[in-house]
Amino acid sequence: MTPCRLCGSASLVSVVDLGATPPCERFLTEAQLEEPEVTYPLHLRVCTGCRLAQIPPLITPEETFTEYAYFSSYSTSWVEHARTFVHGAVERLGLGSGSFVVEVASNDGYLLRHVADLGIRCLGVEPSENVGRAARQAGVPTWTAFLDPATGASVRAGHGPADLVVANNVYAHVPDVTGFTRGLRALVADDGWVSIEVQYLPTLMAGNQYDTIYHEHFQYYTVDSARAALASGGLRLVDVERLPTHGGSIRLWARPEESAGEPGERVAALLAEEKAAGLHELSGYAEFGARVARVRRDLLAFLLDAARQGRTVAGYGAPGKGNTLLNHCGIRPDLLPFTVDRNPYKHGRFTPGTRIPILPPERLAEERPDYVLVLPWNLREELVGQLSYVHDWGGRLVFPIPELEIVEVNP
Incomplete structure (x- = not known):
């Protein structure tokens, strides 16, 4: 069994076994119907050490995201969600014409176009060549790359540190959690902010949302495990919001360790809820x-x-x-x-x-x-x-x- 990708523990316990499936975004052409398809086990386990829920990293992000079938702008409600977030973040953080915003996994520019409309300098870092091309055609500056510490350092060297780094619906998609988090740290200014939206495991389980378990999603977060993941790359969780998106998500607000301060009340409240539900142990996973x-x-x-x-x-x-x-x-x-x-x-x-x-x-x-x-x-x-x-x-x-x-x- 593959050890935990966050803490290295060999003690992982089964949560649900969904058999074996092909990668979920590998849509077939008519010619490919005559060819064999490779399937991979889809088995969710939870680490008894750091409590990160995860599936084995059997496919690489390069296999999935170099050419990608998902374009965010086709969802009207998702574009509106992004617009609302941008305006709220600008007000919360006091961003203006002198600020710089980076979005990681920026897709087709669905979010950054709202940043650009406010006259704020921005850059997307998007691994999929076809989707990034669509963003550039829509007028959103986009760099085609996977985020790691080297990419983060290159963006910072070329464009300066970001006042806000956004990473929506990507933190589950990276098998190297620590390396990706270090990339976020490299992007963000020493007094800047990182905002991450990711599906919330307790809501996934409570709502039987098992179809959101697939090979693109390498891990599934509680606030407890997200806090540990952020810390592994030099970021501290300071606030969290619950969101209705994707059946139930959380927005994590993090800052560099040296400027973060203490976590807010909402972090403590959700940690207490998780503990009461048995998700800081194993009992909460038994009936899923x-x-x-x-x-x-x-x-x-x-x-x-x-x-x-x-x-x-x-x-x-x-x-x-x-x-x-x-x-x-x-x-x-x-x-x-x-x-x-x-x-x-x-x-x-x-x-x-x-x-x-x-x-x-x-x-x-x-x-x-x-x-x-x-x-x-x-x-x-x-x-x-x-x-x-x-x-x-x-x-x-x-x-x-x-x-x-x-x-x-x-x-």
Whole structure:
């Protein structure tokens, strides 16, 4: 067994075993349907030493992120979330025209464009060549690179230290947690701030959100384990916010050790909640596997019953998390003939492992399925509005997580 990537302990305990799946963003072309697919174990364990929940680092970030299928700007609610964060951070930190903001894993510029609109100098550090190219075409300065201490030092040498470093939905994606954190420290000014958004493990478990366990996510954080990870690279956690994004996330505010001061009350409050839930030991992880099995059984029972009754089902969305769900449940085109997605990059491709065709959104109205299985369930509020037209033919939406729910939509 691979030792803990944060503390090196060999004592890791199973939380849930999801079998073996292909990497979740490795969407297939039609030609690739005739080729073999490599699958990798997807087994979440927790370290009994530092309590970092993690999967083995069986694929490298280079394999996943050099060419990437996810473009953040296709989610209207996510762009608005970024805009709200930028304006709040500018006010909180007193940023202005003389400030410098760096975002790590800046994707297609969905966040930094709001920084640029305020006249604040900014730079994205984005590892995916195709996504970074889209950001530059949109006018957001972007450097194509993976963050490590050397990259952080190079950016600092060329552009100066950052008053704010943003790392949203990337801290789970790096197998070298300490090296990445040292890269953040190299970027940020000695009196600057680092803001990190990452999915919150207690919420993931409480909401049965096991589909967010996939090979891109190497670890899953509590406030306790995030505090330890930040400290390994010279940063101290000083504040934390709970967020509704991705089914439940936290925003970590950290500063360099020498200027951080003591953590605030919200850090202490969440640490106390985690301890009471048994997540600083092992008892809090014991029942998660059984709840995951129930989600799988309920979804399969629904799809099988629909097929027996001659009812049609189509999917909405082709997110990475959906591929964990589809593969774990063994769902193939006989039960889900196609799914649709707003991202043109995915059109004409097929989901990894399950090989379900991905089509443009217009196909829903053409095919008029009885049920639409919503795979990006975390965007529920946004998608219920977008999919209101399903009511025109009496269709209903199906949300598989946190538990199976069939929803009537209003016009």
